[in-house]
Amino acid sequence: MATNFEFIIVGGGAAGAVIASQLANTARAPSVLLVEAGSDPRASDPQLRAPADRTLWSLSNQKLLDHGHVSIPQKELLERRLPYRRGRALGGSTVTNYMAYLYGTMADYDAWAELVDDPVWRWEHVQEVFKSLETYLVELPAGMEAYVNPSRRDHGDSGPIKISFPRMWEKEGKKLLEAGTEIGVPICLDVNSGNPMGISLKVSTHDHAERTTSASAFLASPPANLHIWTDCPVSQLQLNGRRVVGVQCVDGRQATATKEVIICGGSIDSPKILLLSGIGPVGELSDLGIEVVQDLPGVGEGLQEHPGVPMMARMTGSFSDRWAFEKSPQKQREAAEQWTRDKTGPLSDGHSNMAFLFMKIPELQTTTEFQGLDDKTKQFLQQPCVPHYEMTAGGPNFFPDMDFGDDSYLAALAVGMNCQSRGKVSLASADPRDIPNLDFNFYDHPYDMRMMVEGMRKTLEFFNSKTLSPYLKGPVLMPESRSEEDIVDYIRKQTQAALHATGTVRMGPRSDKMSCVDSSFRVYGVEGLRVADMSVCPLLPNSHTQATAYLIGAVAAAKLVAEYRLQSNDKI
Numbered sequence: 001m002a003t004n005f006e007f008i009i010v011g012g013g014a015a016g017a018v019i020a021s022q023l024a025n026t027a028r029a030p031s032v033l034l035v036e037a038g039s040d041p042r043a044s045d046p047q048l049r050a051p052a053d054r055t056l057w058s059l060s061n062q063k064l065l066d067h068g069h070v071s072i073p074q075k076e077l078l079e080r081r082l083p084y085r086r087g088r089a090l091g092g093s094t095v096t097n098y099m100a101y102l103y104g105t106m107a108d109y110d111a112w113a114e115l116v117d118d119p120v121w122r123w124e125h126v127q128e129v130f131k132s133l134e135t136y137l138v139e140l141p142a143g144m145e146a147y148v149n150p151s152r153r154d155h156g157d158s159g160p161i162k163i164s165f166p167r168m169w170e171k172e173g174k175k176l177l178e179a180g181t182e183i184g185v186p187i188c189l190d191v192n193s194g195n196p197m198g199i200s201l202k203v204s205t206h207d208h209a210e211r212t213t214s215a216s217a218f219l220a221s222p223p224a225n226l227h228i229w230t231d232c233p234v235s236q237l238q239l240n241g242r243r244v245v246g247v248q249c250v251d252g253r254q255a256t257a258t259k260e261v262i263i264c265g266g267s268i269d270s271p272k273i274l275l276l277s278g279i280g281p282v283g284e285l286s287d288l289g290i291e292v293v294q295d296l297p298g299v300g301e302g303l304q305e306h307p308g309v310p311m312m313a314r315m316t317g318s319f320s321d322r323w324a325f326e327k328s329p330q331k332q333r334e335a336a337e338q339w340t341r342d343k344t345g346p347l348s349d350g351h352s353n354m355a356f357l358f359m360k361i362p363e364l365q366t367t368t369e370f371q372g373l374d375d376k377t378k379q380f381l382q383q384p385c386v387p388h389y390e391m392t393a394g395g396p397n398f399f400p401d402m403d404f405g406d407d408s409y410l411a412a413l414a415v416g417m418n419c420q421s422r423g424k425v426s427l428a429s430a431d432p433r434d435i436p437n438l439d440f441n442f443y444d445h446p447y448d449m450r451m452m453v454e455g456m457r458k459t460l461e462f463f464n465s466k467t468l469s470p471y472l473k474g475p476v477l478m479p480e481s482r483s484e485e486d487i488v489d490y491i492r493k494q495t496q497a498a499l500h501a502t503g504t505v506r507m508g509p510r511s512d513k514m515s516c517v518d519s520s521f522r523v524y525g526v527e528g529l530r531v532a533d534m535s536v537c538p539l540l541p542n543s544h545t546q547a548t549a550y551l552i553g554a555v556a557a558a559k560l561v562a563e564y565r566l567q568s569n570d571k572i
Contacts (some may be wrong), residue, residue: 005524006258007259008261009023010265010487011547012035012036012090014092014533014546016553017092017214017219024223024226030259030564033226033255034254037269038230038231040092046193047094048065052350067435069083069438074442076443077493079490080493085499090228093546097546101204101205102547103118105386110122110284115144116508120555134161134162136150136157136207138164140166142543145167148189153190166353170321170552175468177199180198180355198359199355201354204352208348227254232251233250234265234347237261240524243526243528264533265305266533272432280295280300284520300426302514303504306415306498307440308416308497310494311459311477313474313476314473315468322397325438325482354395356392359390360449361389368392372446373420380418381418388414388451389414393410396411398411409476410435412473418451421448423438423447455483501534506538537552
């Protein structure tokens with residue numbers, strides 16, 4: 001087995017798979033090793049590729065595909081410890097997530113470009129990168145074009161990531177959209193236009209037959225020069241002075257890189273690997289007896305995450321057919337057999353009418369908490385395409401073991417945008433087998449709680465809208481009342497992480513002591529090392545993060561290809 005390579009990629013998730021594939025498939029065909037902590041699940045559990053699998057059984061036991069992260073007690077959440085699911089498999093979280101494929105706003109990327117002084121992150125450029133990655137499949141049922149109508153010229157038609165919309169109306173589909181407009185949220189025909197404001201239907205990473213993962217899109221037919229090691233967590237980097245020359249794996253395997261190592265472990269494991277290798281805050285490393293290679297105070301700091309608060313109501317049976325399917329083992333068995341046979345049926349497109357609402361909350365801007373923000377933050381929040389708040393409606397059943405009888409349910413998730421609180425990832429010990437300390441520090445900043453309270457009021461208004469109220473039978477998971485006290489109490493008891501962690505190896509100028517990498521992903525003070533995943537984001541996009549993770553991989557790959565002239569046969 002080869003152990004010497006030109007490039008080593010650590011982590012086979014969205015960004016890592018893109019980088020490994022795009023480096024290996026260049027004219028110069030360098031030797032590339034992709035190291036993934038998890039297994040390749042494609043042969044062991046092919047039903048994971050069924051588009052509806054994660055939505056139908058979202059809380060099912062997938063421990064073998066999860067890193068098992070959990071936060072430290074959260075001081076603003078009654079000392080609760082929050083589970084944090086991350087895909088441990090070839091494909092990373094693209095194997096286990098909810099498949100939402102949403103860009104950030106144009107303001108997000110323009111702000112990113114300004115923060116790192118690199119125009120490659122500006123909206124007009126990243127939009128072209130997105131187009132190169134995707135194939136938009138727009139096969140809409142009758143009448144849906146009034147609610148979903150993306151411009152074909154703004155999206156790709158030949159990329160490896162298959163993107164689709166619901167191909168059928170579920171009973172509740174139009175009702176959710178109409179309820180949104182009733183509470184003042186307009187229809188958004190293209191949530192990936194750079195301006196997501198309004199209500200739209202979910203955009204998903206599947207082709208109406210199978211889920212697209214980073215493994216299926218980029219690693220299905222690897223060239224001979226691309227090597228993949230699975231079930232191989234990396235314990236630390238191998239260094240020669242301040243130059244990274246390889247990786248050491250937990251199981252004893254080692255590999256060397258003659259050019260570079262690119263860490264793509266995500267916002268938790270990328271800082272963990274750096275810290276275990278002596279790259280990070282000198283005080284923290286010294287306390288654990290880790291030899292300091294490079295003092296980088298920002299490693300692990302600046303964690304950003306969207307807080308999510310679930311809500312759920314019991315609805316009449318005429319509202320939705322979902323529970324009738326979920327409570328029937330026979331229907332589920334028949335659906336699994338049909339999908340296995342020909343990739344059709346309920347598992348190919350069921351539970352797909354999920355509404356996404358991105359909105360402003362005018363009342364928020366008059367609050368003391370908003371007025372207390374610095375001028376630059378207030379100006380950003382007042383841009384027309386920047387939401388204060390997100391709500392998803394028509395999502396998965398939070399209580400799959402609850403018997404709704406002949407009734408049904410409606411689940412929603414209230415999600416805070418542009419939170420001002422910052423958390424941290426730190427080592428629990430110097431043992432690479434130990435999970436790191438994860439502190440989201442939710443609601444540490446008063447603006448975040450005020451924003452969530454006002455957003456929760458909007459969500460309650462949605463449940464009680466004229467369209468939905470005739471079907472509403474009662475609360476399953478909701479605040480006791482609309483009072484400030486009850487809503488705050490509910491938020492503290494129910495907040496979870498939305499699984500959108502960013503910012504723990506932040507990109508930025510060298511003059512900022514908390515910056516860890518430059519705009520080309522190179523780690524400051526260390527040669528032969530880059531980090532390219534959501535951990536480098538200088539801000540958390542006003543969206544879900546899967547699309548941006550792919551974007552990061554594509555931008556990093558392009559920079560590496562250009563720097564090493566991999567599309568040229570000329571010697572470097």
